[in-house]
Amino acid sequence: MGEVDPAFVQALEHRPKLEVVEAEGIPLIDLSMLSSHNATSDPLALDGLVKEIGSACRNWGFFQVINHGVSSEKRQKIESASRKFFAQSLEEKRKVKRDEERVLGYYDSEHTKNVRDWKEVFDFTVENPTLVPASYKPEDKEVTKWFNQWPDNPPELREVCEEYAKVVEKLAYKLMELIALSLGLPAKRFHGFFSDQTSFIRLNHYPPCPVPQLALGVGRHKDGGALTILAQDDVGGLEVKRKTDGEWVRVKPNPDAYIVNVGDIIQVWSNEAYESVEHRVMVNSEKERFSIPFFFNPAHYTIVKPLEELVNEQSPARYKGYSWGNFIVTRKYSNFKKLDVENVQIDHFRV
Numbered sequence: 001m002g003e004v005d006p007a008f009v010q011a012l013e014h015r016p017k018l019e020v021v022e023a024e025g026i027p028l029i030d031l032s033m034l035s036s037h038n039a040t041s042d043p044l045a046l047d048g049l050v051k052e053i054g055s056a057c058r059n060w061g062f063f064q065v066i067n068h069g070v071s072s073e074k075r076q077k078i079e080s081a082s083r084k085f086f087a088q089s090l091e092e093k094r095k096v097k098r099d100e101e102r103v104l105g106y107y108d109s110e111h112t113k114n115v116r117d118w119k120e121v122f123d124f125t126v127e128n129p130t131l132v133p134a135s136y137k138p139e140d141k142e143v144t145k146w147f148n149q150w151p152d153n154p155p156e157l158r159e160v161c162e163e164y165a166k167v168v169e170k171l172a173y174k175l176m177e178l179i180a181l182s183l184g185l186p187a188k189r190f191h192g193f194f195s196d197q198t199s200f201i202r203l204n205h206y207p208p209c210p211v212p213q214l215a216l217g218v219g220r221h222k223d224g225g226a227l228t229i230l231a232q233d234d235v236g237g238l239e240v241k242r243k244t245d246g247e248w249v250r251v252k253p254n255p256d257a258y259i260v261n262v263g264d265i266i267q268v269w270s271n272e273a274y275e276s277v278e279h280r281v282m283v284n285s286e287k288e289r290f291s292i293p294f295f296f297n298p299a300h301y302t303i304v305k306p307l308e309e310l311v312n313e314q315s316p317a318r319y320k321g322y323s324w325g326n327f328i329v330t331r332k333y334s335n336f337k338k339l340d341v342e343n344v345q346i347d348h349f350r351v
């Protein structure tokens with residue numbers, strides 16, 4: 001195994017197979033009608049789109065969207081600034097390193113399920129500052145603020161990140177409207193949850209890895225928030241656990257598309273009509289890879305529970321309510337030290 005730190009090595013059953021199964025059938029959904037005038041004047045076409053979104057959420061939990069309204073210029077700008085940022089020396093990047101006080105910024109030793117990920121990241125929130133509970137102890141009611149940290153180089157990073165956040169946020173609201181309609185709810189049913197959103201964007205850099213059969217860029221996991229909107233470059237490596245057979249399948253890069261996945265919160269809100277799906281990232285020995293997920297997350301004071309409209313005698317609530325603020329800070333602080341609480345999962349709130 002040579003020089004590789006054992007912290008990166010996955011248990012046998014979680015190691016990736018090097019022969020890749022490219023996903024057949026991950027839905028590709030065209031959103032162009034939302035940016036034209038047709039959306040209001042052609043209810044039939046909107047209906048078709050809503051059905052497509054509903055069946056993608058139900059059958060896959062993952063889909064790709066094209067003609068999504070995010071200009072390719074904004075995407076290229078953030079991608080190129082991200083490349084410039086990660087190309088700097090470790091010393092330079094660590095000037096905006098995250099720690100217990102400043103939890104946003106650069107980080108190079110993230111763990112998923114206690115195995116180190118082969119990646120480095122830069123995190124920033126969409127709202128600056130972002131309000132969150134000051135402590136992971138539910139009895140502490142104090143609220144604190146998370147502030148973004150911006151590096152000196154590349155100098156344009158802050159502006160391109162802020163611009164990008166604005167346009168992807170618009171897409172996130174549109175997708176939530178389609179998801180609401182697909183569940184038989186009013187289009188704006190979810191909007192109120194996001195007024196003091198805790199959404200964040202992560203710049204991911206996966207360097208080439210000498211042991212791609214042993215390590216992962218990100219270990220298998222589900223996203224804890226509401227919805228994730230991901231830009232991946234042309235290298236490929238994202239794998240989704242297909243619902244029909246549990247096979248790991250790769251999401252083929254499409255430079256015009258965003259990959260969207262349902263997170264744990266939608267699973268709970270929809271009372272499991274839609275499920276958050278496991279995914280992971282494979283690395284390779286030749287090429288570095290970059291990706292940019294936007295994690296659309298509600299306000300910290302949101303109590304996440306199945307929506308009343310979707311609960312009845314035939315389908316009783318499958319979850320008790322839980323505090324989103326407590327969920328995120330518990331996850332966040334467990335990165336820095338071992339807490340006296342277990343790694344929080346929505347399963348803990350199952351009825």
Ligand SMILES: O=C(O)CCC(=O)C(=O)O
Nearest residue numbers: 204218232238281291293
């Ligand atoms: O890089 C990717 O393709 C996905 C990353 C991911 O799943 C995550 O950061 O939650």
Ligand SMILES: [Fe+2]
Nearest residue numbers: 221222223279
């Ligand atoms: Fe993820």
